[in-house]
Each structure stands twice: as structure tokens, then as C-alpha cells.
Amino acid sequence: KTRILKINPLKIEEEKIKIAAQNIREGNLVVFPTETVYGLGANALDEKAVKNIYKAKGRPGDNPLIMHFDKIENIKEYVYIDEKLYEKLKLLVPGPITFVLNKRSNVPDIVSANRPTVAVRVPAHPIANKLIEYSGVPIAAPSANLSGRPSPTIVEHVIEDMFGKVEIIIDGEDVDFGLESTVIDLTEDIPVLLRPGPILPENLEKIFGKIKIPEFIYGKVKVDEAKAPGMKYRHYAPDKKTILIEFSDKRIDIIKEKVKDYKNPLLVLFEEDKKYFEGYDIIVSGKINDYYNIAVNLFSMLRKADKTKNDVIIIEGVEDKGLGISIMNRLRKASSEII
Ligand code: TXA
Ligand code: MG
Known part of the structure; x- marks a missing residue:
């Protein structure tokens, strides 16, 4: 039709x-x-x-x-x-x-x-x-x-x-x-x-x-x-459990702790942070300061992340400034847990 x-x-x-x-x-x-x-x-x-x-x-x-x-x-x-x-x-x-x-x-x-x-x-x-x-x-x-x-x-x-x-x-x-x-x-x-x-x-x-x-x-x-x-309404939500890590200098350590709780996590990370997680399944969200690019890819990334065999999505948040306010507005709605 x-x-x-x-x-x-x-x-x-x-x-x-x-x-x-x-x-x-x-x-x-x-x-x-x-x-x-x-x-x-x-x-x-x-x-x-x-x-x-x-x-x-x-x-x-x-x-x-x-x-x-x-x-x-x-x-x-x-x-x-x-x-x-x-x-x-x-x-x-x-x-x-x-x-x-x-x-x-x-x-x-x-x-x-x-x-x-x-x-x-x-x-x-x-x-x-x-x-x-x-x-x-x-x-x-x-x-x-x-x-x-x-x-x-x-x-x-x-x-x-x-x-x-x-x-x-x-x-x-x-x-x-x-x-x-x-x-x-x-x-x-x-x-x-x-x-x-x-x-x-x-x-x-x-x-x-x-x-x-x-x-x-x-x-x-x-x-x-x-x-x-x-x-x-809960929005943008992948069916999989989705954990949002708020932006901070401690984000790498926080994620390293969090991944221990799961068998097969999928990490959505900034280009710059990829190197700390060798061996993990990773989707790159974009460069850490390129909010325009992160925004353009955000929703298709969430859909892509939802289709994998991983048991949880752990995603890095951006700062609440400029376009980052909009990105975080969507990500907080998409997440089942915020850290
Ligand atoms: O970018 C967009 O705005 C896209 C494209 C297709 O134009 N449209 C879009 O529509 O996002 P929708 O329906 O997914 O979101 C519209 C938002 C909803 O949060 C709705 O509650 C709000 O606008 N809205 C619509 N009419 C309203 C009203 N009279 N008072 C308050 N909020 C309203
Ligand atoms: Mg809508």
C-alpha cells in the first residue's frame, strides 16, 4: 500500500x-x-x-x-x-x-x-x-x-x-x-x-x-x-536497558566500574574516550566538543544500539550548554538509569 x-x-x-x-x-x-x-x-x-x-x-x-x-x-x-x-x-x-x-x-x-x-x-x-x-x-x-x-x-x-x-x-x-x-x-x-x-x-x-x-x-x-x-511520555527509549553517564572528569572511571555489572555491554562513547575501552563493543557518538555532529547522529545511534545483541547500553552524556541542553533533554528521556 x-x-x-x-x-x-x-x-x-x-x-x-x-x-x-x-x-x-x-x-x-x-x-x-x-x-x-x-x-x-x-x-x-x-x-x-x-x-x-x-x-x-x-x-x-x-x-x-x-x-x-x-x-x-x-x-x-x-x-x-x-x-x-x-x-x-x-x-x-x-x-x-x-x-x-x-x-x-x-x-x-x-x-x-x-x-x-x-x-x-x-x-x-x-x-x-x-x-x-x-x-x-x-x-x-x-x-x-x-x-x-x-x-x-x-x-x-x-x-x-x-x-x-x-x-x-x-x-x-x-x-x-x-x-x-x-x-x-x-x-x-x-x-x-x-x-x-x-x-x-x-x-x-x-x-x-x-x-x-x-x-x-x-x-x-x-x-x-x-x-x-x-x-x-517516556520517549526515544531503546527497548534495552539504557544507562546515561552524566558528563564529568570522572566519567571514564565511572564507566569502568559500571561495565563490571554486565556480561556484554555496548558503550556509546566520544571518539576521544574509545581508547580506554579496548575489547568492548563501541559505537562512537562523535568528537567530544562537536555537539552538532552528535545531535545529527543521536537518534539513529539509539536505534542502532537497540538492535545489537548486547545486554545494556551505556552512553556518555554531554555538558548542559548550547546544543548540549537539547541532546541531554533527549538522552535523559531515553535512559532508564542516570549516573
Ligand atoms: O521538528 C519538529 O518539530 C518535527 C517536524 C516533523 O516538524 N515535529 C515534531 O512533532 O517533533 P511532534 O508531534 O513529535 O512534537 C511536537 C511537540 C510535542 O511535544 C507536543 O506536545 C508539543 O510539540 N505541542 C504541540 N502543540 C502544542 C500546544 N498547543 N501546546 C503545547 N505543546 C504543544
Ligand atoms: Mg515526536
């Missing part, structure tokens, strides 16, 4: 985009690449189609979706926004960021999970943008993984989770960032960061002034469910 359309993002074949857009208009599900992760899309104005998104993912009905637009102008039809704020958003889009705003009545309740707000985003990916443009409607899309699994960053992982459940999968090559968009709530006087992502707090503060960064962003306290409905 699923058709795979291979499209080169740098040389887009319009014919293929038209087929995918036609499917969106007919109420079908289309998986498409964005600059962050792959998205599972449907016509946001078609309740039945949106219902099928929840079904295909196995997603809880209280976790709202993001509405994707090809141009920022078009959000005005669906959300309330004053000119001053609108001018600020224009500085950030297109790009890996999602804005939560008060919705107008034409946004179907199923998209926003019955909330008074809706999340909107203008992706910076030529295939996503053309698809939305040709569809002529906003596209509701969560990440294209089964609920609870890591978001797909390469088409093989989309196929693992979505083949047979959707009409079209667009194979548009690997994504650029590998972490989901930054989500910021703009409905209060001081903007609130709901999910850290590629657009960093320091970028946001340049545009919005002071912003609130709730403690749950660091994954150390319970999520405020009223604010961030999606963040309460």
Missing part, C-alpha cells in the same frame, strides 16, 4: 511533489523530510485524516500536533498574533522552531488536542515547503516514528516504523539537524521554552528578551503536563 518517492532536495522533481500533494488533499498520510526530523503529514483541516496520524503512530490523543506552513503569512488565518510579535517571528523563520499561539476557531480540535492554543512551524526544507505549497493547506505533522521511539532522521528508520501505514513516504535524504524543532510558548507575557532544540535559548533571548526555561527542560524534575503535554 505504501509508495516510496525518492526526491533529491537539491533537484526537486515537481511531478513527484504533485503526487504527494494530491495525496494530502485526498486525506491520505504522507511522510516527508524536514530540516529537523521526518514528519508524518496530513491535511490539518481534515479531521479524519488527522485522526489517522494518531492511529498510525499509536499516539495518545492528548498530545497535540504541529501545523506546518510554507509561508509565515499564512499562520495569521489560524492564530491570533499582534504585529509586533509577528515581526519577531519573521526573524526566525523558516527554521527549526515551533511557536505555540492562541488558535482561531478554524483549527480543528483534534490538531490541538482540544487546547485553546496551537503549535505552528515554517520548516526550512525545500521538499517540505514545496509539498505544503502544492497541497494548498497547512499540514499537521508529528515526527514520523511510532510513539515512544526515536524520531526518524534517515529514510530507513521511517520505513521501519511507517511502511504499510501510510500512502506515501518521500525519501528526501538525511535530515540536517537530527533533533526536533525548538518549541516556544508565546501565549504569556514572558515566552516559555517547552522543548529545547536547534534554535538555542541565547538566540531566542536576542529576539524575545528574557524567556522562561522551566526546570523540566533539563529532565531532572517532573514535566508540567498542563504546559508541555508531549514531554511527559
Whole structure:
């Protein structure tokens, strides 16, 4: 039932985009690449189609979706926004960021999970943008993984989770960032960061002034469910036991102690730390300071680690700074034990 359309993002074949857009208009599900992760899309104005998104993912009905637009102008039809704020958003889009705003009545309740707000985003990916443009409607899309699994960053992982459940999968090559968009709530006087992502707090503060960064962003306290409905679920979690080692100068010694408890551990280590663990099964996450590279590979690494015969995954964490905040946000959610 699923058709795979291979499209080169740098040389887009319009014919293929038209087929995918036609499917969106007919109420079908289309998986498409964005600059962050792959998205599972449907016509946001078609309740039945949106219902099928929840079904295909196995997603809880209280976790709202993001509405994707090809141009920022078009959000005005669906959300309330004053000119001053609108001018600020224009500085950030297109790009890996999602804005939560008060919705107008034409946004179907199923998209926003019955909330008074809706999340909107203008992706910076030529295939996503053309698809939305040709569809002529906003596209509701969560990440294209089964609920609870890591978001797909390469088409093989989309196929693992979505083949047979959707009409079209667009194979548009690997994504650029590998972490989901930054989500910021703009409905209060001081903007609130709901999910850290590629657009960093320091970028946001340049545009919005002071912003609130709730403690749950660091994954150390319970999520405020009223604010961030999606963040309460265990996420990104490999089926295998996953132990996260927080970054510190003592990390090598801590891991050396920890491996003694297991028969056959898999270590996910920085390039620089590999040399201390000769003879062990190792996946390299990247160079110790190259957070961009670690982020791009993070989710496909977690999937790869889950498929091996090892009895436990022991993974080195990065520092909570810059993009590291987003990496640790995902890793703390993925882990069953944090040391
Ligand atoms: O990068 C991305 O954002 C990807 C690509 C496909 O665009 N999409 C994505 O969607 O990550 P999803 O559904 O996996 O994550 C959306 C997050 C969830 O945590 C959800 O709870 C939150 O945004 N969200 C959506 N609408 C919201 C709302 N009205 N209020 C608060 N949080 C909301
Ligand atoms: Mg998701």
C-alpha cells in the first residue's frame, strides 16, 4: 500500500511533489523530510485524516500536533498574533522552531488536542515547503516514528516504523539537524521554552528578551503536563536497558566500574574516550566538543544500539550548554538509569 518517492532536495522533481500533494488533499498520510526530523503529514483541516496520524503512530490523543506552513503569512488565518510579535517571528523563520499561539476557531480540535492554543512551524526544507505549497493547506505533522521511539532522521528508520501505514513516504535524504524543532510558548507575557532544540535559548533571548526555561527542560524534575503535554511520555527509549553517564572528569572511571555489572555491554562513547575501552563493543557518538555532529547522529545511534545483541547500553552524556541542553533533554528521556 505504501509508495516510496525518492526526491533529491537539491533537484526537486515537481511531478513527484504533485503526487504527494494530491495525496494530502485526498486525506491520505504522507511522510516527508524536514530540516529537523521526518514528519508524518496530513491535511490539518481534515479531521479524519488527522485522526489517522494518531492511529498510525499509536499516539495518545492528548498530545497535540504541529501545523506546518510554507509561508509565515499564512499562520495569521489560524492564530491570533499582534504585529509586533509577528515581526519577531519573521526573524526566525523558516527554521527549526515551533511557536505555540492562541488558535482561531478554524483549527480543528483534534490538531490541538482540544487546547485553546496551537503549535505552528515554517520548516526550512525545500521538499517540505514545496509539498505544503502544492497541497494548498497547512499540514499537521508529528515526527514520523511510532510513539515512544526515536524520531526518524534517515529514510530507513521511517520505513521501519511507517511502511504499510501510510500512502506515501518521500525519501528526501538525511535530515540536517537530527533533533526536533525548538518549541516556544508565546501565549504569556514572558515566552516559555517547552522543548529545547536547534534554535538555542541565547538566540531566542536576542529576539524575545528574557524567556522562561522551566526546570523540566533539563529532565531532572517532573514535566508540567498542563504546559508541555508531549514531554511527559517516556520517549526515544531503546527497548534495552539504557544507562546515561552524566558528563564529568570522572566519567571514564565511572564507566569502568559500571561495565563490571554486565556480561556484554555496548558503550556509546566520544571518539576521544574509545581508547580506554579496548575489547568492548563501541559505537562512537562523535568528537567530544562537536555537539552538532552528535545531535545529527543521536537518534539513529539509539536505534542502532537497540538492535545489537548486547545486554545494556551505556552512553556518555554531554555538558548542559548550547546544543548540549537539547541532546541531554533527549538522552535523559531515553535512559532508564542516570549516573
Ligand atoms: O521538528 C519538529 O518539530 C518535527 C517536524 C516533523 O516538524 N515535529 C515534531 O512533532 O517533533 P511532534 O508531534 O513529535 O512534537 C511536537 C511537540 C510535542 O511535544 C507536543 O506536545 C508539543 O510539540 N505541542 C504541540 N502543540 C502544542 C500546544 N498547543 N501546546 C503545547 N505543546 C504543544
Ligand atoms: Mg515526536
